[in-house]
Amino acid sequence: QVQLVQSGAEVKKPGASVKVSCKASGYTFTSYYMHWVRQAPGQGLDWMGIINPSGGFTNYAQKFQGRVTMTWDTSTSTVYMELSSLRSEDTAVYYCARAMLITTHLFDYWGQGTLVTVSS
Amino acid sequence: DIVMTQSPDSLAVSLGERATINCKSSQSVLYSSNNKNYLAWYQQKPGQPPKLLIYWASTRESGVPDRFSGSGSGTDFTLTISGLQAEDVAVYYCQQYYTTPDTFGQGTKLEI
Numbered sequence: 001q002v003q004l005v006q007s008g009a010e011v012k013k014p015g016a017s018v019k020v021s022c023k024a025s026g027y028t029f030t031s032y033y034m035h036w037v038r039q040a041p042g043q044g045l046d047w048m049g050i051i052n053p054s055g056g057f058t059n060y061a062q063k064f065q066g067r068v069t070m071t072w073d074t075s076t077s078t079v080y081m082e083l084s085s086l087r088s089e090d091t092a093v094y095y096c097a098r099a100m101l102i103t104t105h106l107f108d109y110w111g112q113g114t115l116v117t118v119s120s
Numbered sequence: 121d122i123v124m125t126q127s128p129d130s131l132a133v134s135l136g137e138r139a140t141i142n143c144k145s146s147q148s149v150l151y152s153s154n155n156k157n158y159l160a161w162y163q164q165k166p167g168q169p170p171k172l173l174i175y176w177a178s179t180r181e182s183g184v185p186d187r188f189s190g191s192g193s194g195t196d197f198t199l200t201i202s203g204l205q206a207e208d209v210a211v212y213y214c215q216q217y218y219t220t221p222d223t224f225g226q227g228t229k230l231e232i
Contacts, residue, residue, distance in 0.1 A: 035222075045162075045170065045213055047222040061221040095169050105217035106160055108181070110169035 002026040004096050004111035011117045017084040020114045022096030029077040030054035033099035035107060036070065036081045038092040046092075050104065051079055086118045122146050122216050126225035132232065139201040141228045143214035148194045151218065158218035161190055161199045164227075165210045173212075174199065206232060 007021040022034065036048040049060035051070040058070050069082045079096060094114045097107035123146040133139040149158045157177035162170035172181045174190035177197055187202045201208055209232055214225040 044226050045215075045224040047220075047224070050220075059220060063221075097169070100175075103158075103175075103217065105158075105220070105222050106172065106175050107162075107170070108172055110171075113169055 002098070002109045004098060004109055006094075006096060006111040006114045009115040009117070011119065012086050014087055014118060014120055016086050016118075017082060018086060018116050019080055019082040020094050020096075020116070022079045022081075022111050024077045024079070024098070027098075030074060032101065033104045034070075034072075034079045035097045035099060035105075036068075036094060037097055037107070038094045039113075040089070040092040043092075048081070048094075050099070053079060083116075086116075088118050090116065091118045092116060121221055122149070122219060122223050124214055124216055124223050124225040126212075126214060126228050128228060129226070130229040130231065133201075133204050133230065135204055135206065135232060137204055139204055139208070139230055141199040141201075141212050141214075141230070143192075143197045143199070143225050145195045145197075145216055149216045149218035150194050157193050157197070158216055159190075159192070159197050160215045160217060161188075162213045162215060162224075163208075163210045164213065170213060201230075204232070 003025045005023045033052050035050045038046045051058045053072040067084050072079045096111040098109040100106040100108045125144045127142045159177040161174040164170040178190045189200045191198050211227045211229050
């Protein structure tokens with residue numbers, strides 16, 4: 001069965017960077033795009049960007065441009081999301097979400113989420 | 121960016137009754153070339169990631185009970201839950217995927 005397993009919670013200081021991983025299993029890793037979506041405590045969903053693990057195409061939301069980098073490792077079926085210059089407003093649960101094949105911006109499977117806390 | 125606005129922010133419905141959640145987009149999400157509305161609904165229970173319920177405004181995802189239905193076109197959409205069950209308590213989000221960035225509504229909290 002499809003599974004997306006994310007790395008554990010992180011606590012970072014303002015100005016630092018964080019790198020969250022998302023290990024996929026149960027399907028052909030390179031056949032599906034992957035998204036990252038974040039959710040601040042008690043808030044709604046905020047789309048961050050998309051990566052194609054076959055070829056490396058990425059598209060980031062403008063609000064994260066220059067601070068976010070999405071990468072992948074085919075050998076381990078893992079995608080990564082790195083966010084730099086962290087500020088307190090980046091405190092959130094970060095989710096990876098697999099895109100459906102019928103259209104690349106619908107999410108059919110999600111990781112369990114990774115809580116990133118930014119605090120001095 | 122397309123702004124998605126849901127109403128109400130929260131609602132309480134009795135077991136077995138009908139719940140209706142509305143979603144309005146700041147511009148049309150109907151793609152004329154294929155006549156599809158690029159609008160989805162997700163359900164999120166506490167401590168869990170969202171779950172896809174409905175896409176193309178009215179197509180139920182596999183495994184989603186038929187008490188969940190979606191309707192609407194253009195800029196105005198509705199999620200209806202008929203015969204509310206206790207396990208339907210959750211926050212519901214609409215999402216437009218007509219254009220990037222994908223944007224979500226602020227969420228509607230459904231309580232019994």
